[in-house]
Amino acid sequence: MRRERLINAALLLALLAVPLWAWAADEPFTITLATRVAILALAGVxxxxxxxxxxxxxxxHAIFFGIGGYAMGILASHAQDHAPLLESPLLIEGTKSMPVIWLVAVIASALAALVIGVLSLRTSGVYFIMITLAFGQMFFFFAVSWPAYGGEDGLSIYVRNEFPGLNTLDPIQFFAxxxxxLAGALLLNARLARAPFGLALSAARQNEARVQSVGIDSFRLRLVAFTISGAITGLAGALFADLNRFVSPAMFSWQTSGEIMIFVILGGVGRLFGPVAGAALFILLEHFLGGLSEYWHVFLxxxxxxxxxxxxxxxxxxLAGREVAHD
Amino acid sequence: MSPILLIEQILNGLQFGVMLFLMAAGLTLIFGVMGLINLAHGSLYMIGAFAAAAVAGWSGSFLLALAAALAAAAAAGVLVEILVIRRLYRRDHLDQVLATFALILIFSEGTRWLFGSFPLYLDVPEALSGPVTLPGGIRYPLYRLVIIAIGLAVAAGLFWLIARTRIGIRIRAGENDREMIAALGVDISRLYTLVFALGAALAGLAGALVGALQSVQVGMGEPVLILALVVIVIGGIGSIRGALVGALLVGLTDKLGGFLLPLLFRGFMEPAAATSAGAALASMLIYILMAGVLIFRPTGLFGAGT
Structure with missing residues (x-):
């Protein structure tokens, strides 16, 4: 337990120190790598x-990642074309403001997670895996065949969106x-895990019948967890789109869902900092093995x-030994 | 809309459905008997297609190519079962999903390493190329009809194998009670390898047959895999009958939806908008079908209640 805390602190410090060093050494590419780690870790959280x-x-989970991405893409593309999103019954303009985009991304992906959760949490086990996969494919094919926002080619945004008081085009400021x-989401995750809600959720995972028998509705617990989970991944999607200044249906693809899951598993399921460790490892592997061989996915x-x-x-x-913190 | 076009689409749907059945039958057998969810099934399909294309290019014989596809996919299946899959039977579904996802990465990149990124081509054998005229004046490619026939024959063979033979009895017994049949002296781990190899061979056969219709390339397996998963979920995991019904349902829904929806939308929209809206909805249709089935029957049409 204490060792895990030390490792967590070291991870967080490293994720902060590497880009600061790169900033001092004027290596913007390394900052971009660290930014990707932070964003993908957020999706993993x-x-x-x-x-x-x-x-x-x-x-x-690519659904929510993609919805976040498209929330950013749609709003920013309307703003850059100076074409309002909706004229009647009320005027809605596109926007380049990050906080607004984030809010829209979080709300849209939370809503999607709520609806998908209501439908798919009726099933369990393999059926749940499959129905979430099917919903993902549904969104993927919809994004591919819907021509209004680029269809298969995706959408390019020419200039990164703005955040009041910061210059987001500066890599280190966007990283910050x-x-x-990410830090906020980790804090939320830690608080949730210790709160009565998180404890009940953990209990429902371990023994559903007992949780039901003390009068807790496990369906509702899971639905809330799934919605929060979708909202955070959606926020990561908006950031990821902003980092690349590009959105495409690939964000909805099932490989994306698989990769987000890989971050979590490589790092350690249910560990608070698992996604951070996993995303960092993934990016390091992609960078170094990808440099060694075109076929680095074999090694992955x-x-x-x-x-x-x-x-x-x-x-x-x-690294930290067997026992899991909040079990 | 002419009836000839409609019948053509129905035949396309059947051909697609039968193809999906070859994939889904293996998946559902493996799940039913071993309780394993195998995402790498699409890789076995790809291996079948690549083996067929390579052997056909070398020997020029389509039959030899089919045999090579069956053999290569079954051999890959046995290898993977012994090295990796065997360790996963007692794990939870999350571990199975991840380990077989890892296998996809290894197989896909490994194939790209061996064969390069350019697609290979497999020709329809000469004796089966060209259209035939069906009663009613419909001209339809002979090869696709042959695929339908092969698929239905394999389905019949599988039902016979499961229902009437000693192996089938053991497979069904393995589904019900693993310990009991081990106690009766059946080598359960050999039985599992056999079932896995059978499923792999069916996937390889599907890959080789479809390889003559499309290009053979890395990544061809995953779209089919996902559809096959949809099929077994609709049919009920573990049920071969469910896999057949689900496969035909998905095949027909996909082909007829792509054909009928744009026509339907044309009734109340401009043609261009109707075509794109129809196509968008049609591409989502089978997933909507699956979600619908699961919402009303959470364990699929023929699935055992949990």
Whole structure:
């Protein structure tokens, strides 16, 4: 437990120190890598609430990642074309303001998670995995075949969106924003896990019948967890789109869902900092193995296989020992 | 809308459905007997297609290519079962999903390494190329009819295998009570390898047959895999009958939806808008079908209640 805290602190410091060093050494590419780690970790933190706390194996989290991305893409593209989003019955303009985009991304993905949750939480086990996968494919094909916002080609945004008081085009300032949001989400996750809600959710994962028998509605617990989880992943999607200044249906693809899950698993399921460790490892592997060989996915696959078969606690589990903090 | 076009689409739907059944039958058997959810099934399909294309290119014989596809996919299945899958039977579904997702990464990139990124081509054998005229004056490609026939024959063969043979009895017994049949002296781990190899061979056959209709390339397996998963979820996981009904339902829904929806929308929209809206909805239709089935029957049409 104490060791896990030390590892967590070291991870957070490293994620902060590397880009600061890169900023001093004038290496903007390294800052961008760190920004990607922070954003993907944020998406993972979202999934970890459903997967780690709630035991909900969702293979459809790309939905929320994509909705966040498209929330940013649609709002910003209307703003850059000076074409209002809606004229009647009331005028809605596009916007380049990050806080507004974030709010829209969070609300839209939370709503989507609520609806999808109501429908798919009726099932469990493999059926839940499959129905979330199917919803993901539904969104993917819709994004591909809907021509209004780029269809298969996606949408490009020419200039990064604005945040009051900051210059978001400066890599280190954009990183700071993403890092702050990640820290906020981690704090929320830690508070949730200790709150009565998180304890009940964990209990429902371990023994549903007992939780039901003391009068707690486990369906409602899971629905709330799934909604919060979707909202956080949606926020990460908006940031990811802003980082690339590009959105495409690939954000909705099931490979994206698989990758978000890989961050969580590589790092350690249910560990608070699992997604951070996993995303950092993923980006490091992508960067270094991708530089060595075009076929780096083979090594990623072997590593993932090794973790699943032999090191079930993931990176943090291996370093910090077996017991999980809030179980 | 002419009836000829409609019948053509129905035949396309059947052909697609039968193809999905070959994939779904293996998946559902593996799930039913071993309780394993195998995402790498699409990779076995890809291996079948690549083996067929390579052997056809080398020997020029389509039959040899089919045999190679069956053999390669079954061999890959046995290898994967012994090295990896065997360790996953007692794990939860999350571990199974992840480990088999890892296998997809390994197989896809490994194939790209061996064969490169350019697609291979497999020709329809000469004896089966060209259209035939069906009663009613419909001209339809002979090869697609043959695929429908092969698929239905495989379905019949599987039902016979499961219902009437000693192996089938063991498979059904393994589904019900693993310990009991092990106690009766059946080598359960050999039985599991056999079931896995059978499923893999069916996926390889599907890959080789479809490989002659489309290009053979890395990543061809995953879209089919997802549809096959949709099929077994609609049919009820573990049920071969459910897989057949689900596969035909999904095949027909997909082809007829893509054909009929734009026509339907044209009734109250401009043609251009109707075409794009119809196509958008049609591409989502099978997932809507699946979500609908699960909402009303959370364990699928033929699934056992949990």
């Amino acid at each position: 979202g999934l970890n609430i459903a997967l780690g706390l709630g035991g909900l194996v969702s293979l459809g 924003l993403c890092f702050a949001l 696959g072997l590593l993932l296989l090794g973790v699943v078969l032999f090191a079930r606690g993931g990176l943090i589990g291996t």
